[in-house]
Structure formats: C-alpha cells, structure tokens
Amino acid sequence: MTQINSKIPEGPLADKWRNYKDHQKLVNPANKRRLDVIVVGTGLAGASAAASLAELGFNVLNFCIQDSPRRAHSIAAQGGINAAKNYQNDGDSVYRLFYDTIKGGDYRAREANVYRLAEVSNSIIDQCVAQGVPFAREYGGLLDNRSFGGAQVSRTFYARGQTGQQLLLGAYSALSRQIGLGRVKLYKRHEMLDVVTIEGRARGIIARDLVSGKLVRFAAHAVVVATGGYVNTFFLSTNAMGSNGSAAWQCYKKGAWFANPCYVQIHPTCIPVHGEFQSKLTLMSESLRNDGRIWVPKKLEDAAAIRSGQLKPTQIKEEDRDYYLERRYPAFGNLVPRDVASRAAKERCDAGYGVGSGLAVYLDFADAISRLGRKVVEERYGNLFQMYEKIVNDNPYETPMMIFPALHYSMGGLWVDYELMTSIPGLFAIGEANFSDHGANRLGASALMQGLADGYFVLPYTIQNYLADQIQVPRFKTDAPEFAACEKQISERIARLMSIKGKRSVDSLHKELGHIMWEHIGMARNADGLRKAIDMLKQLKSEFWSNVLIPGSGADLNVELEKALRLADFIEIGELMARDSLDRQESCGGHFREEYQTPEGEALRQDEKHSYVSCWEYNGDNEPLMLKESLDYEFIVRQQRNYKN
C-alpha cells in the first residue's frame, strides 16, 4: 500500500493534539498582518475560521455565493451539536465520544483526528455560549441535553429545532465583528471557480462575481476551502439549492486528492417525495427519534389498504404494527445510526410494507404525547411539526408523520492530513468539504461539531505551521501568468457552455443525473449497476456538453449558467463516486454493496482488504489514479457494529 504521510503526531492518543500544539511553528503578531488567507465559504467551518484567523491578526478574504454570509446551509441543521461535557452525569467522556464516533463511522476514520475532535468539542460549547447562542436550558439555568443516534448518553446540546441556525448566527456575529473592524474583507455573491497554484502551492482563486458576471482574481498566502458537500449530485437532497461540489472538484482537478467519494449519508427521516416538480427534500430532525416511534403495518393487506386510502394509520391496532427498529435493534431502538435506520426503512418498503406512495414509513408521536402531554412535545419539536404541516397539509399531533430516507451529507471530500491541508501545499479544506472525521457514516449532531472544531480550534493552529514558512514571501500580484492562464481557461469553459445552445435545460439534465445516482449509486449498490452507471454518466456528460441550453450572456447575472457550471462538475463527481463504490468491495457505513452483507442484512466490512482511505488523483482525460492511505487502528479494536444488544 502506498505510504501517505498524514502527519499524525507521535505519542499516546490522548496526548497527540497537545504534543502537536506544543511543538508546532507559530507566526508572530507583526508577521500575521503581512499574511493573507482566503477562506471560501461562510458556513460553520468557513465563518468560524475566517473570524478566528482575523482575530489572530491575519488578513482574511472571505467569499460566499449567497447575498449574505448568514445564508450558508449550516443554518438548516436542526437537531443539535455533540460535546463530551458529561453535564448529565450519565457516563460520558472524551474517550466515549471518540469511541462512538469511530464506531458510528464503521471504523473508517483516523483515530487521531477523531480523538482531537472529541477533545475540542467541549470548547465549542463554551465558545458558543460566550457568543450569546441561546441553547436550551433547564429551570435551574443550566444547559439541557438530548440524545442522538448511535449514542447511549445524552450529549447533544440544542437550541429548539434550530441549532444550526443559532450556531451559524454565532459564528456569523463573530465574523461580522471582524468585517466591521476591517480585518475580514467579505465578497458576497462571488463563486470560486478555480484555485490558482504557483510553483505547486495554492496562491489564490478565480471567482465569478455573480451579479456582474465578471471573473475576478484574488491572491493570498494560503487558501481554505469550506464549501460543504456534494450530495446535490443526486438532484434531490436535503441540501440547499445552491449547495455544490464545484470548489472542491476544481481543487481535485488541480491535483488535490479526493478521498472516499462513495461515502454519502442517506438520512432516514425526511419528508417523502411528492411529485416530479419537487426541487428539494426537507429533513425532519433526527432528534424526533428521541420521542417518535417508527413503524409500518405488520400485515401486507393493511399496508395496501393504507396506500389506497381505505385505512388510516390510527386505525391500525397496536398489535398489528411493526416497530421494526425496536424489533431488530433492541439496545438502541429508534436511535440506531442513520445508515442502519435508512436501510431498515428501505428493506420494509421493498418488502411491500411501505405506506403513502409505498416509499414511506410512519414516525409516530402518539406515545410521547400521551406520556409527556402535547405541550412538552410542542416545546421540543414545535417548529418541526409546523414545518411538516405546512408542507404535507397533515397534522402530526393527530396522525403519524410519513418519512423516507433522503440524501443528506457527504462524508467523503478533499483528502486532508492531520493539519487539514490537502495534498496541494497551502490549500486547506475544512468542514464537510474535507473527508476526515466521520469515516463511512456520520453520527447525528456531529457535523456541527466538526465544522466548528475545524474552524475555531484546529485550523487556526495548524495553518500557522504552514504560514510560519511563508513570512518572507511578499504579497502576490494577480497579474502573474498563472492567474492569467487560469482565468483564460475559465473564460473558455464559459464561452463553450454558452455556445452550445442546445435543447435541454440544466435542471432537466440534473434530474436525469439524480435518477442515475439514486438508482445505481444510492442506498444499495452492486457491481453490475455501478458499471452500468459509469456508462450512463459518460453518455449524460456528452449529452450535457452538446445539448444544454443556457439563455442570456456569460458576462452578466446568469442563474442558468451558474447551475450549468455546477452540473458539469456534479456529473464528473457522480462518475468518481461510482468508481470508488466499485473499488470498495465491502459494505461499511453509508456505502452498502449488496454482495457484502451478513445473513441478517447488516453491512459486512472487509477489514483485511479495505481498511484504507481511497485517495483519487486526477489524471486528465485518462482514468483517475487511486492511492491508498492505510487505516491502522492502534488504540481500539474493530468490531462488527452491533446496535442489537
């Protein structure tokens, strides 16, 4: 196996991060002022990093595609954020959070990274409270917690059903303070289209001003990509309409490795698809599984009668309901991890027990309402119930919610070392954009934790170890030939897209991509389907490049062009996901190969052969190359994941 240096510090697991910080290089205050850092993205990772770097004294250039940094999609995270505070005295610890995260990720994450994540988790809660984030509290005035999937302790901090919003607004307020002080220069409605490298190092970006349509060059000593994940490849997902994988993909095309693209998360509790005009899927927070019970009818005839409208769910007797998660996984019940819950829902629906259109199961609060009273349920989940009612036109206090799995999060992303640096020196990736901490499956309430850990407490340290060597490097001018060449390439790409003038809208092609992805690279994958998908994606790519229709001009505000540029990349990302899925001949976490399952239908890992991070290297028009970073577990013993007992 290729030896990849991920720069894991020496020493016992619990000492690694402290050892690193004790010995890393730092930049003194006078030199910090002379160094520029580009941060692309203003979500939890991007905003927290931009604010923290500016507080330290670096000059920060910060970019977002929306009209304000507060719109980044982190805002939509609902349920909560994990931390190992053990405020509940229920046996939590840094080690236990580390262990749960590694196990939840099906033993496909780096031990050292995950331990560091668990270690800094507590500082995040302190930081957010100091910023004025209104977390939920008990009557005594102390912070409240709830449980999330894959854990047996209550370690999730929350702000009603809007935790992501409140944490992002906290980071946004810190960022706004730095913008007001002039230490961060914000470029809103700007989209990064490429990273510029000079002598092998990342030295800037080319962005498109989405209002004027002009391409603009920006130079810096380091570039940080915090642009989120790529699950909009599937067209329908819980991501925002503008969420895209293009910034990360362009880094890949410049030589940064793309790691584990096949690991995407399918969230079990989303509102089912309503029709062909559907533009996105709405998540119902995992926190609902604290009090909601998931079931389908036990009898096929009942399921059929419900689908045809002859029976209502409330008419199904208790003994005729199959609470299949409680049945299959008694120890964790409705709070099994997301990958397990999603597959179990698919299994029941495939077997004919689905309700609604046939692709839905019930999430029932009747028990919780009779146990706690409607008021308590309303206090905990009121905004989610309201959201459900507005979308579906059904009252979840009276009749169970219908839910179905949907694409939600990408664990894969740009490969980074322990310092969060990609394989291109000076190019960093943080938050969902990198691959690092969640292995093959992310636990609920861990995305917020990782985004903020990277931005507040990891990158501001590790980036200095790189920048300490850059203090002699003068500010770059954007008239360097590398910038000109990069900009020219992008102009040509845009001109080519505009000149196609075919017959198909961007959305129609994107929907077609989504169908291929869901059918063959979705919740269950197999070798034949994946090979077929690769062929279909190649055809779709040529259809796109010969038949897409983009009205308007390239040098103007042009939403269709923005979407087309992203779709061109999504199609290629889809192909790499298929390749990676084909290579990974095992089932683990969010990646389920039908050929590899236990007799009970659980994921069957192949640790002997596949205990590695797959790092894909761009190879022009040829097939990409794959390097492997071996995952050696020094501190914990890998097991078949068990949520049954």
Place this chain on the structure above:
Amino acid sequence: MDKNINITLKVWRQKGPKAKGAFETYKLKNVSQSSSFLEMLDVLNEQLVSEGKEPVAFDHDCREGICGMCSLYINGHPHGPDTSVTTCQLHMRKFDDGAVITVEPWRSAGFPVIRDLMVDRYAFDKIIQAGGFVSVNTGGVPDANAIPIPKKNADLAMDAAACIGCGACVAACKNGSAMLFVSAKVSQLALLPQGQVEAARRAKAMVAKMDELGFGNCTNTRACEAQCPKEVSISNIARLNREYIVAKLKD
C-alpha cells in the same frame, strides 16, 4: 385533497438597479397544489428557458424556511398569503384554480433591486457589523455552565434569535423601518448575561447604523410582526426602545 390548477402570474421584471421595470404576464397550466410557490416558479422558468427566454431571477436557497434568502411580495404580502411561513414554504394549495398572482420584489429604499425579484439586503449585514455581536475572541472563555441563565430569559432570547434576516418586516412597513430586525438582535443579546456587558453600546451603534442606511421610523402599526415568517414579536421593539433610552440617559 390537492389538485392541479391553472394560474396567471404577473411578475415584476427589471433588468438592473437603474433600469425601468414592468410587470410581465405569464400563464401556467396544471400546477400541482402540492408544489411549493418556488417550485411553481421553477416550472415557469423551465418554460421560459425552453423558449430561449431569460428566466425570472429570484433569491432562494435552503427551501425549508430557515436561510432567509427567499423574499417575494406576493399579492401584496411579504412571503405571500399564508401565515408564519417564508415563500419557499408557501404551497400552491393556498391558491384557487384561475387565480391571478402578482409577484414583486421587496420594495424598500434600504433594499435596491438587483434583477427582477432579487434585491440587495447587505444593509442588514452592515447593521450587524455595527454591533450585533458579543466582543469575545475564540478561546479563553468560561465553562458553558459557569453562569446559570433563567430558562425564561433563555427562551425569550431564543424567540428573538429566531429572526432569519429575510427583510419581510422592512417590506411590510410603510416607512421601510428595520426596527423589528434590529430589536430582535438587541433583545437576544440584552437578555443574556454574556451580551449585557455591551448592551448600551450595541443598542446605540445598531440604531445609528440603521438610520444611516435609510431605513425609516417605526410606524407602530405592527405590520412587521403580522408578516414575520418567524413570528418575532414587537415586544422586542419595546425592549430595544428601553435599552436605547437607558443607553442615551447614561451618556
């Protein structure tokens, strides 16, 4: 039960901030009532693109009512006729077959039009930059449970913090006042011990910035509260006024 309806849209089209705008009329057939208002606009845009015409530009992103990016003044109401929702959560079942629907951008001096239905709300960010934060740097803060906060205050702070910064309050106001937006942030932070240290400075700085950016005075008509998709209460404006007067008296 949801069905399919035919509608007529009157949509504001405007090439740029300085250009003269006008309403264009479009007819849409067989619109599913289960689809959201923005999905209906997607269908319109798909139709326009297929005719080689430029689609209607409008802001939107999360489509689940939380990012605050979507706007639209629909039949005279910010975020349309339904209550407590953003435009992206407004569904076509709120409209009848044959309905005529007028769609305009937010109209306010503080929010210039960029294109069609897209407006520039950067003024809101500038107000936050003036003081909508607690001045703490990353690291070196006390333990999260070091200061107990009465649940009631935490809950009231959360009610205020629910603001999504969409600008419906400004669009609803005859004076184009940003008082509800400003007061929500001032209240959230004034209710928490962490924010109280700078409460006076914050109230003055944010109000001064709001005035400077051309937002009008409060009309006391409560139109903002009625149209707020997150039901942010005007009791926050009362709290802002108290904070502001106390701050001024201290000067």
